[in-house]
Every structure is written in C-alpha cells, then in structure tokens.
Amino acid sequence: MSIVGIDYGGRRIGIAVSESGLLATPHSVIANDGDLDAVVERLSALAAAVDADVLVLGVPRRAVSHSGEEKFENLAAALRQKTCKEVVLWDETLSTVEAAAQRRASGKRGRKINADIDMHAAAVILQSWLDHQSGRTS
Numbered sequence: 808m809s810i811v812g813i814d815y816g817g818r819r820i821g822i823a824v825s826e827s828g829l830l831a832t833p834h835s836v837i838a839n840d841g842d843l844d845a846v847v848e849r850l851s852a853l854a855a856a857v858d859a860d861v862l863v864l865g866v867p868r869r870a871v872s873h874s875g876e877e878k879f880e881n882l883a884a885a886l887r888q889k890t891c892k893e894v895v896l897w898d899e900t901l902s903t904v905e906a907a908a909q910r911r912a913s914g915k916r917g918r919k920i921n922a923d924i925d926m927h928a929a930a931v932i933l934q935s936w937l938d939h940q941s942g943r944t945s
C-alpha cells in the first residue's frame with residue numbers, strides 16, 4: 808500500500824509516491840489538457856498501479872480565491888468517486904519554490920530544475936503531509 812502526492816497544475820500534474828509512509832519520492836509528471844475526466848482517469852490508473860490507499864492533493868490555500876479552490880475540490884470529489892480512496896486536500900503553498908530551492912541545493916540549474924519541478928513539488932507536498940501525520944511537524 809502506498810500514498811500518492813499530487814501537485815495539480817494548469818498544464819502539468821506532478822506525482823510523488825510514498826511506499827513506506829515515511830519518505831516521499833518524486834514519481835512522474837502527467838499532462839493536464841484541462842479535461843477533468845481525462846485527468847481523473849490518468850490519476851486513477853496511477854493510483855491503482857502503485858496500490859495507493861490515500862491521495863494527497865495539494866491546494867494553494869493562501870494563493871487562490873474561493874472560486875479557484877473549487878477546481879481542487881471538484882478534482883478531489885471526482886477522484887473519491889472513481890477510486891473509492893481517501894483524498895486529502897493539503898496546503899501546498901510555496902511547494903514549487905521549496906522544490907526549486909532543494910533542486911538548486913543539489914546542484915541542478917536552469918532547465919534541469921524546470922524539467923521535473925512538478926514531481927518534486929508533489930514530493931514536498933506529500934512529505935509535508937507525511938511529517939504532519941507522524942507528528943514530526945506542528
């Protein structure tokens with residue numbers, strides 16, 4: 808059983824996975840063509856492939872209006888219905904900034920950072936949730 812972290816963006820969706828429940832690992836990036844049904848199908852297939860119990864969907868709580876947050880709630884509801892799995896909405900504020908900083912600290916620069924930033928942002932989101940669940944953060 809595993810946990811999937813999702814960084815839901817307008818063009819790309821970053822995916823991270825934790826098999827242990829302790830450490831989030833960047834997994835992949837999938838395209839977002841704006842078709843909610845297609846996105847739900849792709850994410851459902853991925854959740855089944857990694858035998859996910861929980862999906863953690865990042866929501867930029869401080870950065871979007873109520874109407875902007877609605878798209879995340881709609882995705883969460885559709886995923887719950889399609890997968891019958893727990894879908895958690897989790898604050899992702901500044902996850903991409905943190906992921907980019909981590910990538911720079913590891914020696915990556917420019918295009919190498921941007922090429923896979925979405926899955927690294929998903930790992931930041933998922934790691935934050937995992938740490939909260941285990942009591943490692945407040």
